[in-house]
Amino acid sequence: MKPVIVIPVFNEGQVIAAVVKGLQKKGFREIIIVDDGSTDSTWDQCRKLKVYLVHHSLNRGKGAAIQTGIQVAKLLNADTVVTFDGDGQHIADDIKRLLQQLRYHDVVIGSRFLKRNTIPLIRRFANILGNIITYLVCGIPVTDSQCGLRAYGKNALDSINLDTERYEYDSQVLAEIHRLRLRYIEVPVHVKYTQYSLHKSTKQGVSSGFATLFKLLVSS
């Protein structure tokens, strides 16, 4: 198993170095960062790191960046891809648990709600709503439809093909799992909400949440 970590980033210049170093400390060397048209110091920060760097000249959204990262991982002959958020909310140790489960499943989905994590109430509520809608539209019951920490095996990498661009990507992956009858499992993961990640303007808000919902309904 040759895991490649794909990190989609947009204006994460403040934290991206720490996120990558945390991964490298845990032994993950194959890291692809997809800079999704950042306008801050992200690109300069990433250039100092020992990673594969891919640059979107325009901001195309998290889903588009992940999809680009997966295509680059395939160029590097990766048979396993782990997607990891670039804002520092995930913990590198959780990846190992995901990879263990990948021996028996095609996709392993991290869940922040299967573990006792300190999560703001509004996010819990938004997630419950997201899970219900995802279940109705995509046909898969999960406890965390929007978690960015996921692992894909070769079978999933070869068969999942999506053209959604923004936050609806996470839910669309579930629809593909259902459509392609892939084997999946949810694994509890940690989450660290810092002042930085909670106040990031690019995070999904109420209006973008509605936009995601509309796109999810239209694209499914």
Next chain:
Amino acid sequence: MTHSSPYVITIGIIAIFFILDRVLKFLRREPRQSFFKLVSIIFIWIVVIMIIAFPVSVKKVLRMVGADTDLNTLVFIGFLFVILAFLRLLGIIEKLERDITHIVREEAIRDFRHSLQVRKKRYES
């Protein structure tokens, strides 16, 4: 009041065939299928079925929404066109967004391949 003449049944079967055909094409994600096309086709055929099978009820509904007089009918139809145009516009924007993403991705991967080759050459020398 329903008219069940052979003519109504034939049109009904044709309408159901076209609706099912479009739904299946959309679900199979066949090329050139969009959500807008699906909604439009279903809407048009349902309207056709309603007008043919329930002419009296359709008249009643039109009278209820105030679309039985000429001006009101015109406004009502205009409103429907605005909704359809809005949906169409959304579909076009969606397609444009996808095309932009495709171009941006191609460019990003081409640059990545180039940097990989440079890195390889540097490593070999």
